[in-house]
Amino acid sequence: MIGSRLNWFSACAAIVLLSVSGAAQSVIDAFEFDSLEQEARYQSLVAIFRCPKCLNTNLAGSDGAIAGDLRREIHRMVQEGKNDAYITEFMQTRYGDFVLYNPPFKVGTWMLWLGPLMVLLLGFAFLRRFLSAENTVMSDAERSELEKLLAQDEHTRTGR
Amino acid sequence: MDRLRLFLPLGGFLLLVVVLWLGFSLSDPHVLPSALLDRPFPEFELPSLKDEDKTLTVSDLKGRILLVNVWATWCPTCKAEHAELLRLKQRFGLDIVGIVYKDEPEDAKRWLRDYGDPYAFNIVDRDGRLGIDLGVYGAPESFLLNAEGEILYKRVGDVNKRIWRDEIRPRLEQLAFFKPGKQT
Numbered sequence: 469m470i471g472s473r474l475n476w477f478s479a480c481a482a483i484v485l486l487s488v489s490g491a492a493q494s495v496i497d498a499f500e501f502d503s504l505e506q507e508a509r510y511q512s513l514v515a516i517f518r519c520p521k522c523l524n525t526n527l528a529g530s531d532g533a534i535a536g537d538l539r540r541e542i543h544r545m546v547q548e549g550k551n552d553a554y555i556t557e558f559m560q561t562r563y564g565d566f567v568l569y570n571p572p573f574k575v576g577t578w579m580l581w582l583g584p585l586m587v588l589l590l591g592f593a594f595l596r597r598f599l600s601a602e603n604t605v606m607s608d609a610e611r612s613e614l615e616k617l618l619a620q621d622e623h624t625r626t627g628r
Numbered sequence: 629m630d631r632l633r634l635f636l637p638l639g640g641f642l643l644l645v646v647v648l649w650l651g652f653s654l655s656d657p658h659v660l661p662s663a664l665l666d667r668p669f670p671e672f673e674l675p676s677l678k679d680e681d682k683t684l685t686v687s688d689l690k691g692r693i694l695l696v697n698v699w700a701t702w703c704p705t706c707k708a709e710h711a712e713l714l715r716l717k718q719r720f721g722l723d724i725v726g727i728v729y730k731d732e733p734e735d736a737k738r739w740l741r742d743y744g745d746p747y748a749f750n751i752v753d754r755d756g757r758l759g760i761d762l763g764v765y766g767a768p769e770s771f772l773l774n775a776e777g778e779i780l781y782k783r784v785g786d787v788n789k790r791i792w793r794d795e796i797r798p799r800l801e802q803l804a805f806f807k808p809g810k811q812t
Contacts, residue, residue, distance in 0.1 A: 520763075533756075
């Protein structure tokens with residue numbers, strides 16, 4: 469009995485762990501590069517831009533048409549010797565901030581950046597209040613009331 | 629007072645539900661806001677569909693209010709939108725320019741012969757480079773241009789009666805497009 473339960477648990481654990489393994493997928497393009505360094509730059513660039521048509525895939529991992537077109541453009545720009553700032557600006561002026569995984573910190577996005585931090589701090593404040601002395605330590609009045617109730621309970625149980 | 633405190637987590641949770649509900653329903657996450665609003669239409673040099681020897685540029689898009697429609701024969705929604713484009717052209721006299729997006733010119737010509745042609749002319753964007761400069765990521769998409777060639781509005785998706793009524797027509801009215809004498 470214990471053996472089969474352990475097997476079942478291992479199977480579930482294995483399935484969960486495998487499904488969150490986070491292996492990076494990438495589509496194979498037949499691009500040529502002038503140097504290994506260029507290829508490395510290209511690979512990192514197509515990994516940091518979000519595919520505009522997908523909700524949560526980068527250009528490297530999407531096999532959609534627009535992702536392929538944008539990979540081709542990035543390859544062209546890398547070969548032309550354009551730097552990362554130029555390529556990022558290219559993508560941003562056409563597709564907006566959405567295309568960056570890290571949206572720029574500006575008025576429109578401060579909530580996005582600070583929101584989680586604010587919620588965390590609020591949570592800590594609540595926790596502090598909730599776990600404060602007056603909430604967790606019994607007052608004398610409460611203690612005597614507790615003892616009275618326990619005595620009553622003992623009385624009804626044992627008849628003494 | 630303690631009673632009230634008991635309900636704080638529930639209150640917080642309900643507040644969160646309302647906020648998230650509103651947030652998720654207010655906008656379709658698949659529709660990106662255009663980065664090109666109020667900016668000039670990008671430069672390009674591409675052939676015309678009817679005459680491949682003729683080169684079209686951004687200056688061909690200036691001088692009048694235009695709807696620039698990105699379409700393709702492989703795009704089923706474009707077929708659905710087609711009737712509405714014909715209606716806008718015929719009923720309201722709206723000038724429509726097409727961008728044949730990542731498509732074969734011969735297929736596009738045949739398509740227009742078969743289904744009707746609402747376009748003043750068509751720009752052939754074979755490899756989609758103009759599309760990328762416009763932030764296009766699918767078809768159909770449409771841009772409303774003023775006479776100076778600036779992009780006033782972008783529609784990701786088909787132009788239908790609702791979009792005409794709620795988005796395009798009000799903007800045309802602001803531009804004094806509907807002069808007296810024109811049928812409304």
